[in-house]
Amino acid sequence: MDLENEIGILRDNIRELQKQLGQAHTRIGELMSEKSTSSNEEVVKQKQFIQELTGEISKTDSELIKKIQSQMDSIPQVLDSRPPRPKLAKNEKYVSVNKDGNMIYLEEASKGILED
Helix, strand or coil: CCHHHHHHHHHHHHHHHHHHHHHHHHHHHHHHHHHHHHHHHHHHHHHHHHHHHHHHHHHHHHHHHHHHHHHHHHCCCCCCCCCCCCCCCCCCCCEEECCCCCEEEHHHHCCCCCCC
């Protein structure tokens, strides 16, 4: 093989390689645009999902607040810790203790001996 033929073959090879390189760059660009398009679509889907979850969370939160408020409203404002005094039959006497520690009968307490 003579030198001119080898140079011609190498030039052809270089042109072919340059053509393949250009095609590779074109394909890489296509893949990058496809990737960014699919990535953008995925990001949009994720944002929509996050918005849906945020909406559900706020809805559930408002329902929870309403239920807590209704539960709080159902609790009486003032609770009396003293039990009601029992009603006595004619001959019954219940024993209680006054502030001094003395035992008194409940019928006496109803007359005003026991101070609240």
